[in-house]
Amino acid sequence: MKAKEPDWAQKKPYNLFFDFIADGADRYAILLKCIESLNLKSTVIQVGGNRHIFIFPPKQKNLRASGGVFPFSGSNPYLFCAHYDRVEGSPGANDNSIAVFHLLTAAYTLSFRGTDSWIIVFTDKEELNPGENFEEQGSYSLALKLKSWGLEKSRIYNFDVCGAGNAFIFSTTTDTILKTGDSPNIVNIRNSIRNLRDYALTTANNLRLNKVLLVPTLFSDDVGFLRAGLAAQTITILPENEADQFEVLIRNRPEYADLIISGKVKEKNDYLRLPETWRVLNGAGDVPSRLTPEYFDQFVQFVLKLADK
Numbered sequence: 001m002k003a004k005e006p007d008w009a010q011k012k013p014y015n016l017f018f019d020f021i022a023d024g025a026d027r028y029a030i031l032l033k034c035i036e037s038l039n040l041k042s043t044v045i046q047v048g049g050n051r052h053i054f055i056f057p058p059k060q061k062n063l064r065a066s067g068g069v070f071p072f073s074g075s076n077p078y079l080f081c082a083h084y085d086r087v088e089g090s091p092g093a094n095d096n097s098i099a100v101f102h103l104l105t106a107a108y109t110l111s112f113r114g115t116d117s118w119i120i121v122f123t124d125k126e127e128l129n130p131g132e133n134f135e136e137q138g139s140y141s142l143a144l145k146l147k148s149w150g151l152e153k154s155r156i157y158n159f160d161v162c163g164a165g166n167a168f169i170f171s172t173t174t175d176t177i178l179k180t181g182d183s184p185n186i187v188n189i190r191n192s193i194r195n196l197r198d199y200a201l202t203t204a205n206n207l208r209l210n211k212v213l214l215v216p217t218l219f220s221d222d223v224g225f226l227r228a229g230l231a232a233q234t235i236t237i238l239p240e241n242e243a244d245q246f247e248v249l250i251r252n253r254p255e256y257a258d259l260i261i262s263g264k265v266k267e268k269n270d271y272l273r274l275p276e277t278w279r280v281l282n283g284a285g286d287v288p289s290r291l292t293p294e295y296f297d298q299f300v301q302f303v304l305k306l307a308d309k
Contacts, residue, residue, distance in 0.1 A: 008293040013038055013104040020101075021091040021288065027084055028053075031100065031122060038108045048141035050124035053084070055107045057116035071119070073150035078118040078307055080106070081158045081232070083126030083138070083221055087282040095281045096126070098163030098291055106303040118307045119154075126160075126221050127282070139224030139232075146230065155196060156232035157306060160220040164277050165239030166210055166295040168302070170197055171217040173234065174226050176261050185229060192231035200233060203305045209298070213243055215250050216257040218278055237299065239292070242275035249273055 009017050016034045020027055028051060035042045035055065042055045060071045071077075082099040086092030100122055107120045125138035134140060139158075146154060178190050197214070204212045217236055225232040238246065250257055256273070259265045265274060272279075280286050 006288075006293065008296065013101055013108070017097065017101050018288070021093050021097050023091075027086070028124075031084055034101075034104060038104065038111075040104075040107055040111060045142075045145070047138070047145050050138040050141065052124055052138065052142055053122040055120040055122075057118060058111050059116050070149040070151070072117070072154075074153075075117070076153035076155055077151070079121055079146075079151075079154045079156045080118065080303060080306070081121045081123055081139075081156060081221060082160065082162075083124070084122045085124055085127050085138075087127050090281075090283050090286050091288070093286050093288040093291060094163045094277070095161050095286055096159075098296075099159040099161070102162060102296065102299050103159065103303065105300050106307075109300070109304060110307055113304075113307075115307050123221055126224075134219070134223045134227050137221065137224030137227075139221035140228050143225045143228030143230045147228070152230065154230070155199075156222075156225060156230060157196065157200070157303075158221045158225070158232050158234040159236070159303075160234055161218075161236045161277070161281065162299055163237070163291040163296075165237050165242065165292055166298060167238045167240045167243035168204060168209055168212045169217055169236045169238055169243065170200055170212065170214050171220070171222065171234040171236065172214050172257075173216045173219065173261050174222055174232070176216060176257060177223070177226060189226070189229070189231045193233060196231060196233040199309070200235065200306065203302060207298075207302060207305055209302070211240055211243060213247055215246060216260050218260065218281075219263065237295075238275050238277055242277055246275050 005018055008014055013034045016030055020030050040055050041058055045052045045054055056071055080103055082103050083096050084100050103120050123138050174193055178186055220234045222232040222234040265271050
């Protein structure tokens with residue numbers, strides 16, 4: 001007999017969460033079904049063999065990506081992104097299913113508000129196979145397409161692993177990647193990322209979030225966006241005790257940040273210093289019991305507040 005799902009999974013859109021993380025699930029089809037059940041305006045954009053799902057404000061009428069003007073062309077909407085793919089063999093509860101469902105919740109609320117300068121994007125192929133490089137990420141080819149549609153000024157926030165804990169982590173990974181170089185494009189991207197982060201920090205302060213850290217994180221779609229010349233700020237969440245320990249580690253061993261960013265945390269002792277929440281990703285241990293539903297609304301409110309301005 002099927003186990004009873006928790007109370008938080010009884011309400012839309014979370015009522016399809018356990019279907020979404022089931023073994024062998026057609027996550028793309030389930031996600032489209034969920035969007036339809038919420039009566040959200042969406043379209044699928046296929047780029048380089050990947051299927052990215054866009055959700056638009058209700059007032060947007062023209063959703064054509066070709067043969068016409070793409071919505072928000074030439075302006076600077078917020079793009080709230082979360083990848084919906086997962087590593088084979090993992091339930092992917094925290095990486096990155098829960099962030100997808102949080103953004104669905106935010107999209108539903110935003111659809112009833114007057115703010116309409118936002119797009120929510122569920123990206124395909126964030127997870128790379130062995131031997132693949134960042135230019136094979138879905139976000140890389142998507143970023144090139146966004147630029148061709150006149151969306152190079154978009155304010156991109158990327159949400160990844162946002163379901164366990166209440167310590168918000170504003171990733172500084174791209175800072176390290178961009179720390180050398182003085183070309184106008186690099187300087188502009190650095191400034192754009194700084195502006196994105198400053199606004200996120202202001203938003204966190206206005207919401208009186210309990211804990212916010214600026215530290216490097218595991219790679220995400222922000223790297224693909226960056227390789228294509230678009231600034232993006234990744235936001236993730238950790239349990240507070242793990243965030244505190246990680247903060248001390250980075251302060252005492254600044255070279256550890258380079259290991260994370262280069263993907264070279266291989267040696268056992270170094271690997272065990274990663275936050276436990278990160279160590280269980282991409283494997284069988286990324287299960288819903290590790291999620292902390294008491295903090296779900298805090299994340300959704302953060303996204304809604306970002307979209308206010």
